[in-house]
Amino acid sequence: MSVTALLFAAALSGQSASQISPVCYEEGREPECEQAERDRLARTYRIDRIEDAAGSGAVVYRALILNDWGRDVVLVSAMSGQGQPPRLVVQGPDGQRMVTNVSPMLWRRIVDQAKGVDDVRPEPPTRQFDAGSDITQIGGICMHAWSMRLEMANAIDASGRSQPVRRVRQGSCDHDRRAYEFAWMLADLAVETLPVCSSLDEENYRNGPMRLQACVGLQGDRRTAADLMNRKSNPPDRSGFGWLVSDWSRWLNTDEGARLDWDGAVHQEGRGAASVAEALVEQVDSLSGVELYPEQFGARNGREGWIKGTIYRQLSAEGEPDRRAVADYWQIWRLRGGEWSLESWTVGPFMEVQPNE
Secondary structure (H helix, E strand, O other), X not given: OOHHHHHHHHHHHOOOOOOOOHHHHXXXXXXXXXXXXXXXXXXXXXXOOHHHHHHOOOEEEEEEEEOOOOOEEEEEEEEEEOOEEEEXXXXXXXXXXXEEEOOHHHHHHHHHHHOOOOOOOOOOOOOOOOOOOOOEEEOOEEXXXXXXXXXXXXXXXXXXXEEEEEEEEEEOOOOOOHHHHHHHHHHHHHHHHOHXXXXXXXXXXXXXXXXXXXXXXXXXXXXXXXXXXXXXXXXXXXXXXXXXXXXXXXXXXXXXXOEEEEOOXXXXXXXXXXXHHHHHHHHHHOOEEEEEEEEEEEEXXXXXXXXXXXXXXXXXXXXXXXXXXXXXXXXXXXXXOOEEEEEEEEEOOOEEEXXXX
């Protein structure tokens, strides 16, 4: 198998080339490599294989969207039958799932747009890339493409006949991208029809699939978690002077009762005590290269939410081999007077990691 085929197999599996099935490295074993990916899809997302879905009589359009690193972004399915109305199902690789019914008009749009997606047109002599697509062009070469794999059961094809199983794999660099664009349309429809997803600020996301990925990853009371994410997903940036107390004070919005536990060093706000913002900046000023990454948002109810994330710090001095340490953190937020206020922030112990981890 060529290097290109190996990389494409890696993209399909959401893994690096060194992690894909060993059969994908051997010439002539493409069918086994493809089967390994189908098995991974069914196992990861806890779904029936498309052949089993076809055998049940259901009509299914299932699109797995992958980013330019070949990692799974989100799985979006449009389906009908089995005694249920037409619906969109959004799934993440960690078991997250959201479902919404679609109107007959939207269902007809999905069916009609999918009819010719696997009828690939000949490549034109001169190719033109859409400047707005998720690609990078260097010297006319299309790079950093997003990709998708589409599986369909009992779907109507371009001839008007229902086919038991159809499959298409396309990327944003392909000359005929109808299947790729159909997959993105499914993602956009899911964002539009799921109120929690449409409430997420689109300015915070590169595209619709990433917005949908963030939405399906929300935990607990998703509506409240979405509000917390909209307001607290972007912590203050480091300025030329480091972390500023004024910036963090506004962002944390504490009320003299918050608590900071930084790897066992506990600071409790109170009368006459420094604020959590001041204690935080004091801790950070003693470290190098601190970076904060919020990763998961959730809410217990309509007034209490939480954020899980990761903090990185630099261990190596300038000119030395890169060495970093990482710690998990957990924040509890409470809604007061329409504004989110930090109640507690716990930072775990730092552990050294390799640069590629």
